[in-house]
Amino acid sequence: MIHSVVIMAKRASRNGTTGKRELILRAATRVFARNGYFNSKVADIARAADVADGTVYLYFKSKEEILHSIFDQNMAAAIASGRELIANVKDPREKLRRIAKLHLERLGADRDLAVVFQVELRGSTKFMEEFSAAGFAEYLNLLRTIFEEGQRSGAFRKNLSAKVMTKILFGALDEMATNWIISQRSYKLEPMADVVMDVFLNGVSAE
Amino acid sequence: MIHSVVIMAKRASRNGTTGKRELILRAATRVFARNGYFNSKVADIARAADVADGTVYLYFKSKEEILHSIFDQNMAAAIASGRELIANVKDPREKLRRIAKLHLERLGADRDLAVVFQVELRGSTKFMEEFSAAGFAEYLNLLRTIFEEGQRSGAFRKNLSAKVMTKILFGALDEMATNWIISQRSYKLEPMADVVMDVFLNGVSAE
DNA sequence: GTCAACTGAGTGATGATTCATTCAGTTGTA
DNA sequence: TACAACTGAATGAATCATCACTCAGTTGAC
Numbered sequence: 001m002i003h004s005v006v007i008m009a010k011r012a013s014r015n016g017t018t019g020k021r022e023l024i025l026r027a028a029t030r031v032f033a034r035n036g037y038f039n040s041k042v043a044d045i046a047r048a049a050d051v052a053d054g055t056v057y058l059y060f061k062s063k064e065e066i067l068h069s070i071f072d073q074n075m076a077a078a079i080a081s082g083r084e085l086i087a088n089v090k091d092p093r094e095k096l097r098r099i100a101k102l103h104l105e106r107l108g109a110d111r112d113l114a115v116v117f118q119v120e121l122r123g124s125t126k127f128m129e130e131f132s133a134a135g136f137a138e139y140l141n142l143l144r145t146i147f148e149e150g151q152r153s154g155a156f157r158k159n160l161s162a163k164v165m166t167k168i169l170f171g172a173l174d175e176m177a178t179n180w181i182i183s184q185r186s187y188k189l190e191p192m193a194d195v196v197m198d199v200f201l202n203g204v205s206a207e
Numbered sequence: 208m209i210h211s212v213v214i215m216a217k218r219a220s221r222n223g224t225t226g227k228r229e230l231i232l233r234a235a236t237r238v239f240a241r242n243g244y245f246n247s248k249v250a251d252i253a254r255a256a257d258v259a260d261g262t263v264y265l266y267f268k269s270k271e272e273i274l275h276s277i278f279d280q281n282m283a284a285a286i287a288s289g290r291e292l293i294a295n296v297k298d299p300r301e302k303l304r305r306i307a308k309l310h311l312e313r314l315g316a317d318r319d320l321a322v323v324f325q326v327e328l329r330g331s332t333k334f335m336e337e338f339s340a341a342g343f344a345e346y347l348n349l350l351r352t353i354f355e356e357g358q359r360s361g362a363f364r365k366n367l368s369a370k371v372m373t374k375i376l377f378g379a380l381d382e383m384a385t386n387w388i389i390s391q392r393s394y395k396l397e398p399m400a401d402v403v404m405d406v407f408l409n410g411v412s413a414e
Numbered sequence: 415g416t417c418a419a420c421t422g423a424g425t426g427a428t429g430a431t432t433c434a435t436t437c438a439g440t441t442g443t444a
Numbered sequence: 445t446a447c448a449a450c451t452g453a454a455t456g457a458a459t460c461a462t463c464a465c466t467c468a469g470t471t472g473a474c
Binding site: 227259 | 421422
């Protein structure tokens with residue numbers, strides 16, 4: 001009886017919905033967020049995941065690959081989620097609003113993840129360059145495509161560089177997220193998207 | 208004759224306007240920008256400054272203090288410069304325009320410094336918190352004060368949170384700088400301030 | 415000769431990664 | 445059903461390179 005329960009528990013944590021890889025990624029996100037990437041020891045991650053040091057290396061080639069995986073996985077999910085969300089929306093303004101909300105909603109839902117995205121991933125040009133080559137550029141492209149659509153439809157001023165407008169919008173949202181992390185007082189992050197979009201849309205709209 | 212020139216040169220680099228402390232700070236900025244803070248060895252900085260390892264510790268308590276000093280010194284200079292620049296400007300819009308231009312001009316003038324500010328200083332929550340407590344908050348306050356002035360004068364919409372507007376503006380400028388660093392193609396950074404201010408002022412202006 | 419500035423080899427701690435070993439669970443055979 | 449042989453996931457102690465920082469000694473200006 002007791003024996004079988006123990007076995008079940010073991011099974012659940014070993015082969016259940018939460019694989020060990022996923023488990024380690026989550027633990028790493030927590031550890032990176034609390035100590036910073038460079039101050040985090042692989043041993044810390046292992047302990048947080050309740051796993052031996054060596055086990056980490058069965059799933060990841062290196063400490064760096066863990067950070068990469070956190071980024072890749074979440075970025076891919078975010079972009080997919082964003083595409084889906086605007087699939088049958090027509091108005092470019094509304095599309096941007098939804099993306100912005102999603103952006104802050106996702107980060108606001110997981111402070112540790114937000115710290116990794118806003119702080120740890122920025123901590124080296126090497127990372128920044130690799131990341132921008134990867135999913136990050138794709139995200140900016142998504143925003144840009146929508147903006148250009150809005151320019152064609154006459155909603156946004158045509159003399160503005162869509163690329164630059166994209167950076168402005170992203171920068172504003174990004175700063176909301178970063179500030180939210182740093183500030184001690186806890187407020188809701190996602191509603192900030194409305195204010196940002198108000199100012200931004202007002203700033204770029206035609207006539 | 209020649210001798211005295213050499214002596215002068217030595218003096219200049221040793222006790223003149225450029226003290227050893229300054230020399231080390233500049234070298235560190237270069238090294239941090241190229242390798243990242245955590246990957247930079249104190250020995251690298253010493254070599255870059257053409258100084259022995261130990262000498263670095265005659266001027267700085269630790270590697271971390273070097274990074275702090277780079278931030279403190281430049282931030283203080285930037286704020287002073289900004290205050291001076293708007294001293295006898297009346298129009299809040301124009302004040303913001305000038306600050307924005309100064310912001311991007313300073314970063315655009317020294318790529319290494321820009322990398323340290325945009326990338327290396329963001330790489331840990333610990334730093335971020337300390338830095339925001341220091342000069343960074345003061346910079347945001349400067350922006351906010353101007354914005355509030357503009358609200359009182361009726362130039363900007365009064366129902367907007369000055370604090371949030373400040374973050375939006377800062378975030379947009381910040382992203383311009385970060386993108387400028389990452390992008391390979393070299394363009395002028397400072398003119399981007401005009402575009403940002405166009406959209407921002409348009410977005411927040413009353414009526 | 416004195417003193418402040420400077421030097422750079424040495425030290426001690428740290429932490430990423432490896433790998434010999436264990437053992438729970440599976441397979442194949444009778 | 446029983447059991448021997450096998451598999452490979454998981455372990456964690458040991459390795460080994462790496463640096464931040466120290467300090468005993470040197471230099472050179474006056």
